[in-house]
Amino acid sequence: MRNVLGSLFCFTVLGAPALRAEEKAVTTTADQAKQLAQDQRGRLILDHLTALSPEAAKELARHEGWLSLNDLKSLSNETAEALAQQKGQLHLDGLTSLSPEVARALARHNGELSLNGLTSLSDEVGVALAKHTGAYCDFAVIYGVSPEGLKPSFKGITYKFKGGAEHSMEGITDEQHAILQKIAWETVSKYPYAGVAR
Numbered sequence: 717m718r719n720v721l722g723s724l725f726c727f728t729v730l731g732a733p734a735l736r737a738e739e740k741a742v743t744t745t746a747d748q749a750k751q752l753a754q755d756q757r758g759r760l761i762l763d764h765l766t767a768l769s770p771e772a773a774k775e776l777a778r779h780e781g782w783l784s785l786n787d788l789k790s791l792s793n794e795t796a797e798a799l800a801q802q803k804g805q806l807h808l809d810g811l812t813s814l815s816p817e818v819a820r821a822l823a824r825h826n827g828e829l830s831l832n833g834l835t836s837l838s839d840e841v842g843v844a845l846a847k848h849t850g851a852y853c854d855f856a857v858i859y860g861v862s863p864e865g866l867k868p869s870f871k872g873i874t875y876k877f878k879g880g881a882e883h884s885m886e887g888i889t890d891e892q893h894a895i896l897q898k899i900a901w902e903t904v905s906k907y908p909y910a911g912v913a914r
Contacts, residue, residue: 744772786808793815805828857912868893
């Protein structure tokens with residue numbers, strides 16, 4: 717009943733149906749993941765999965781909507797590489813730390829990336845995550861300082877608007893970076909729930 721009500725809530729309030737995996741499942745096979753990802757829109761909530769193979773992650777990455785895997789406590793480099801191909805909202809809030817390799821892989825994700833469970837970050841991981849396209853706000857919240865003045869490399873990072881062509885992030889000028897960094901800091905520092913209000 718709770719899942720039915722939750723799905724109804726998501727559809728009514730958020731405008732997209734939610735598909736939840738069976739609460740008993742703690743892992744999924746590539747075939748099961750392929751079947752789950754067939755509906756490419758809406759929310760795919762698999763918060764009870766505690767293990768995910770690279771093969772299953774590759775299949776789940778085909779889902780273009782909201783993909784929630786909040787009970788995963790760790791990711792292999794290969795699984796992170798596969799999940800980075802997902803083109804929607806990716807929620808991995810069960811992760812408390814990341815290796816630099818996993819961070820570099822996840823930074824290539826082209827969409828919203830939620831890592832709200834992180835309790836620690838090395839400088840190397842922070843630099844890697846700063847390359848994610850939504851990274852300036854993430855950086856400000858995680859470190860509690862302005863991202864202004866950062867000089868990240870966007871080599872090989874692309875973005876695409878729905879139905880449009882793919883564009884390279886390498887073409888963003890220093891002036892554009894400065895504008896984005898200023899907007900990120902102004903937004904985060906004035907938002908009381910970010911924990912860094914001036």
